[in-house]
Amino acid sequence: MGERIAFAIAAAGALGCAAGVxxxxxxxxxAVSLIGTLLSVAVxxxxxxxxxxxxxxxxxxxxxxxxxxxxxxxxxxxxPPRIGPDPMGRWAFLMATGVGVLVALGLIGLLRSxxxxxxxAFAEAGDIGSPRAIGMAFVxxxxxxFEATSLVLLIAALGAVLLARRAVLGERGR
Amino acid sequence: MTPALAxxxxxxxxxxxxxxxxxxxxxxxxxxxxxxxxGSVAVSFACAxxxxxxxxGKDDHERALVSTAWRWADLEGLRIDxxxxxxxxxxMMMLVITGVGSLIVLYSTEYMGHDRDYxxxxxxxDFFIFAMxxxxxxxxxxxxxxxxxxVGLASYLLIGYYYEKPAAVAAAKKAFVINVLGDVGxxxxxxxxxxxxxxxxxxxxFASAPxxxxxxxxxxxxxxxxxxxxxAAKSAQVPLHTWLPDAMEGPTPVSALIHAAxxxxxxxxxxxxxxxxxxxxxxxxxxxxxxxxxxxxMAATIATVQEDIKRVLAxxxxxxxxYMIMAAGLGLYTGAMFHFLTHAFFKxxxxxxxxxxxxxxxxxxxxxxxxxxxxxxxxxxxxMGVGCLAIAGVPxxxxxFSKDEILARAWDAGDLGKVLSIVGLAGxxxxxxYMFRMFxxxxxxxxxxxxxxxxxxxxxxxxxxxxxxxxxxxxxxxWIQIPTVNHGINTWLDPSLLADPGIEASHATEWRTIAMSLxxxxxxxxxxxxxxxxxxxxxxxxxxxxxxxLRRFLLDQWRFDPMIDxxxxxxxxxxxxxxxxxxxPRGALGIASLGSGLATGAGRLVRASxxxxxxxxxxxxxxxxxxxxxxxxxxx
Amino acid sequence: xxxxxxxxLLVSGGLFALGLLGVLIRRNPLxxxxxxxxxxxxxxxxxxxxxxxWNSTDGQVFxxxxxxxxxxxxxxxxxxxxxVFRQRIALDVDGMDHLKG
Numbered sequence: 001m002g003e004r005i006a007f008a009i010a011a012a013g014a015l016g017c018a019a020g021v022x023x024x025x026x027x028x029x030x031a032v033s034l035i036g037t038l039l040s041v042a043v044x045x046x047x048x049x050x051x052x053x054x055x056x057x058x059x060x061x062x063x064x065x066x067x068x069x070x071x072x073x074x075x076x077x078x079x080p081p082r083i084g085p086d087p088m089g090r091w092a093f094l095m096a097t098g099v100g101v102l103v104a105l106g107l108i109g110l111l112r113s114x115x116x117x118x119x120x121a122f123a124e125a126g127d128i129g130s131p132r133a134i135g136m137a138f139v140x141x142x143x144x145x146f147e148a149t150s151l152v153l154l155i156a157a158l159g160a161v162l163l164a165r166r167a168v169l170g171e172r173g174r
Numbered sequence: 175m176t177p178a179l180a181x182x183x184x185x186x187x188x189x190x191x192x193x194x195x196x197x198x199x200x201x202x203x204x205x206x207x208x209x210x211x212x213g214s215v216a217v218s219f220a221c222a223x224x225x226x227x228x229x230x231g232k233d234d235h236e237r238a239l240v241s242t243a244w245r246w247a248d249l250e251g252l253r254i255d256x257x258x259x260x261x262x263x264x265x266m267m268m269l270v271i272t273g274v275g276s277l278i279v280l281y282s283t284e285y286m287g288h289d290r291d292y293x294x295x296x297x298x299x300d301f302f303i304f305a306m307x308x309x310x311x312x313x314x315x316x317x318x319x320x321x322x323x324x325v326g327l328a329s330y331l332l333i334g335y336y337y338e339k340p341a342a343v344a345a346a347k348k349a350f351v352i353n354v355l356g357d358v359g360x361x362x363x364x365x366x367x368x369x370x371x372x373x374x375x376x377x378x379x380f381a382s383a384p385x386x387x388x389x390x391x392x393x394x395x396x397x398x399x400x401x402x403x404x405x406a407a408k409s410a411q412v413p414l415h416t417w418l419p420d421a422m423e424g425p426t427p428v429s430a431l432i433h434a435a436x437x438x439x440x441x442x443x444x445x446x447x448x449x450x451x452x453x454x455x456x457x458x459x460x461x462x463x464x465x466x467x468x469x470x471x472m473a474a475t476i477a478t479v480q481e482d483i484k485r486v487l488a489x490x491x492x493x494x495x496x497y498m499i500m501a502a503g504l505g506l507y508t509g510a511m512f513h514f515l516t517h518a519f520f521k522x523x524x525x526x527x528x529x530x531x532x533x534x535x536x537x538x539x540x541x542x543x544x545x546x547x548x549x550x551x552x553x554x555x556x557x558m559g560v561g562c563l564a565i566a567g568v569p570x571x572x573x574x575f576s577k578d579e580i581l582a583r584a585w586d587a588g589d590l591g592k593v594l595s596i597v598g599l600a601g602x603x604x605x606x607x608y609m610f611r612m613f614x615x616x617x618x619x620x621x622x623x624x625x626x627x628x629x630x631x632x633x634x635x636x637x638x639x640x641x642x643x644x645x646x647x648x649x650x651x652x653w654i655q656i657p658t659v660n661h662g663i664n665t666w667l668d669p670s671l672l673a674d675p676g677i678e679a680s681h682a683t684e685w686r687t688i689a690m691s692l693x694x695x696x697x698x699x700x701x702x703x704x705x706x707x708x709x710x711x712x713x714x715x716x717x718x719x720x721x722x723x724l725r726r727f728l729l730d731q732w733r734f735d736p737m738i739d740x741x742x743x744x745x746x747x748x749x750x751x752x753x754x755x756x757x758x759p760r761g762a763l764g765i766a767s768l769g770s771g772l773a774t775g776a777g778r779l780v781r782a783s784x785x786x787x788x789x790x791x792x793x794x795x796x797x798x799x800x801x802x803x804x805x806x807x808x809x810x
Numbered sequence: 811x812x813x814x815x816x817x818x819l820l821v822s823g824g825l826f827a828l829g830l831l832g833v834l835i836r837r838n839p840l841x842x843x844x845x846x847x848x849x850x851x852x853x854x855x856x857x858x859x860x861x862x863x864w865n866s867t868d869g870q871v872f873x874x875x876x877x878x879x880x881x882x883x884x885x886x887x888x889x890x891x892x893x894v895f896r897q898r899i900a901l902d903v904d905g906m907d908h909l910k911g
Contacts, residue, residue: 003812003813004812004813007813007817011817011820011821014821014825014851014855015821015824015825018824018825018828018829018848019828021828021832021841021844021845021848022828022829022831022832022835022836022845022848027838027840027841027844030841030844031844034844034847034848037825037848037851038847038851041825041851041854041855044818044821044855044858045858047813048813048818048859048861048862049862050858050862050870050873052870053858053870053873053874056874056877057854057877060877060881061877061880065847065880065881065884068884068885068888069840069843069844069884069888072840072888072891072892073840075892076840076891076892076895092835095834096831099827099830099831099834102827103823103827106823106827107823110816110820110823115815117815117863118814118815118816118863119814119815119816120814121812121813121814122812122813122814122815122862122863123865125862125865128862128865128866128867128870129867129870133867134867134870134871134874136867137867137868137870137871138871141868142868145871145875149875149878149879152878152879152882153878153881153882155882156882156883156885156886157885159885159886159889160885160886160889163886163889163890163892163893164889164892164893
């Protein structure tokens with residue numbers, strides 16, 4: 001029972017804060033709202049026997065990534081509100097409909113699903129989320145994926161450096 | 175007879191051409207070009223001569239050699255081999271082509287000596303000899319047509335040899351277009367033969383044509399007429415003759431070899447070769463004879479007013495080929511070939527002498543700017559005199575025998591023959607007149623006003639020797655068949671003529687014709703002497719003034735060019751203009767723009783989605799996912 | 811009574827849909843990136859839920875890889891935003907349409 005209460009609170013927090021991210025016009029507030037979502041999702045991870053993923057979620061996601069966001073928002077400062085009407089105005093209704101249709105489809109798919117044990121409570125979890133299990137999985141079965149992620153990060157770092165450098169050059173050129 | 179010799183005869187000039195073409199991007203040394211250019215033709219001539227000697231040692235019925243390299247195509251029983259036929263008829267052509275060809279190529283080494291495209295000239299000459307040999311040595315219609323088209327190409331290349339001259343380029347184009355017209359006729363005839371006889375090699379076609387086509391049938395007439403279209407285009411017969419005088423834009427040796435001695439007689443060869451088919455088509459044969467007679471008379475009249483030495487000779491060539499075609503149409507195949515032989519000698523001779531004159535006067539071709547050259551070029555004077563006497567039909571020069579043979583036998587070849595014989599006689603008067611008009615004006619008479627800028631110079635031995643040899647041949651060439659004495663040509667060609675009607679002139683006709691030809695020659699020469707020779711040519715002005723309309727008409731060459739322009743070129747151009755104005759925008763472009771319009775419309779639709787807005791793209795992803803999801807749910 | 815996979819999937823779908831809505835309606839590229847983070851988290855919740863359901867580590871490994879990708883994406887995205895900002899261009903994704911057809 002305690003698990004369900006914890007899940008309900010975390011789920012409500014995640015979805016509520018997500019709604020804040022989408023609706024708040026101030027980027028700073030939206031970013032803070034995202035932290036709420038990320039922390040709530042970390043709780044969901046914990047409840048699903050994934051303590052390592054939850055820790056990474058808090059440290060890397062909520063810690064590093066969102067801080068980077070806040071940093072950029074602070075650097076860019078307050079932007080004047082956009083002038084002029086939304087050029088996508090006439091599409092907005094269509095877009096909302098599209099998303100609605102997608103959600104409805106997802107719900108239909110979910111409710112009609114015959115996946116065995118989908119509606120039953122989880123069985124007793126084995127050792128699937130400990131750092132040891134994750135580490136073994138990475139170096140054992142998924143070593144190639146592990147190497148690929150390192151490559152992705154390297155490329156991202158290079159890209160960031162390049163972008164920053166070009167921006168600096170562009171400024172100097174003026 | 176050795177087949178290898180036949181193949182070497184054919185392929186030596188081709189090898190020479192390839193060697194010249196392949197000898198590097200730089201111009202090779204003149205010595206090398208000379209050696210290859212002349213050597214390859216000489217080798218060819220030597221092999222032909224060896225074949226000839228071998229053939230002489232055989233009996234009549236063993237004198238045909240067919241050598242097959244390989245089967246070229248086998249289409250539903252229609253077998254086409256790459257094979258050569260060497261028989262008395264093609265032997266005769268081969269000897270003239272390679273023999274006269276060697277002499278003329280040798281002459282060209284000097285004549286073209288100052289030209290910077292020395293190598294190109296000899297490569298093209300070698301190619302022509304190869305093509306001409308292929309034409310006469312082919313053992314079936316397919317390779318005959320290949321050779322036929324190749325000589326057309328060689329002629330085109332050599333007429334347009336001086337490609338910086340617009341007139342030369344235009345003449346080359348004209349020759350090519352008209353020749354292609356003839357090619358089409360030839361191809362149509364071949365297709366018809368393949369359909370009706372089921373074979374294309376000469377032996378089978380001529381053996382089974384009488385049964386397969388039937389004498390006097392429409393098909394036989396059609397085939398004969400279509401063959402004549404080819405022959406008329408190649409041999410410059412009315413109304414497809416207009417290209418030959420213009421072809422004089424090419425170098426003089428080219429005119430001598432291609433447009434006098436060999437290529438233009440290909441039509442005569444074709445008709446003689448297909449004598450079986452023409453004997454099956456009496457109406458077509460009559461048409462051929464009449465066309466030849468019209469051509470010989472018309473060309474002779476036009477030649478009387480020409481002011482360019484080469485054009486006089488060109489019209490004379492058209493006229494002389496008219497004699498051959500007329501003879502072939504009347505069934506006098508041996509007469510046609512005899513005249514071909516003597517004409518090859520004396521016309522090549524006269525062209526080469528004309529070349530010497532032109533060379534001596536640094537390129538001057540107008541006979542107005544000539545005169546009194548007897549004093550400067552005595553050898554040429556003698557040689558040109560020999561040529562003129564030969565063509566005018568004065569015994570014992572070669573032309574007398576061959577022309578007399580045609581006229582005498584024509585007289586005894588039915589009513590049409592009588593009429594045409596008289597036309598031929600009239601042509602003979604004109605021939606003697608226009609040849610000696612040229613002769614007197616060039617070599618006799620006063621020098622042109624102001625004299626010559628440079629003293630006309632005699633050529634070296636390289637240029638003189640071939641001309642002298644041809645001169646000797648022009649004298650003695652006719653002695654192989656002297657009326658009532660011997661029948662060299664008739665017996666020689668007999669194995670090749672499967673359907674020779676064997677028209678022979680009676681003794682009475684023979685002697686009467688000899689007398690009349692002699693009279694014709696004497697009258698022609700006499701009139702020419704009176705107007706142009708005696709008294710320094712004062713009377714020619716009077717003559718020109720007396721008949722201005724006739725003179726104008728002849729200078730316009732019987733208005734054939736404007737007539738063809740009006741009848742063919744102008745309607746064609748109008749049709750093209752109409753098509754461009756009316757049909758093209760709606761028809762051709764309409765269809766095309768339908769396709770492009772569809773593509774543009776589709777593109778415009780797709781373009782609307784590519785408006786560069788990130789969110790629209792994202793929405794596209796959403797839509798796609800939604801569609802896939804629906805498909806998955808429904809598909810389950 | 812425990813928690814079933816169904817709940818996880820519902821939460822996952824909700825997060826994903828909200829993020830998608832954000833991507834479609836926000837015009838500030840910063841907020842766009844935040845919305846993309848929401849969608850990625852929605853996917854991660856589903857992955858972790860399945861991992862728990864099948865009692866397997868693979869789903870969690872996948873979720874961690876997604877986080878790496880998210881980190882890389884944020885670095886590049888923010889780098890672009892800063893570069894665009896330095897060019898004095900208004901921060902509006904609709905204005906960035908140079909690839910228009």
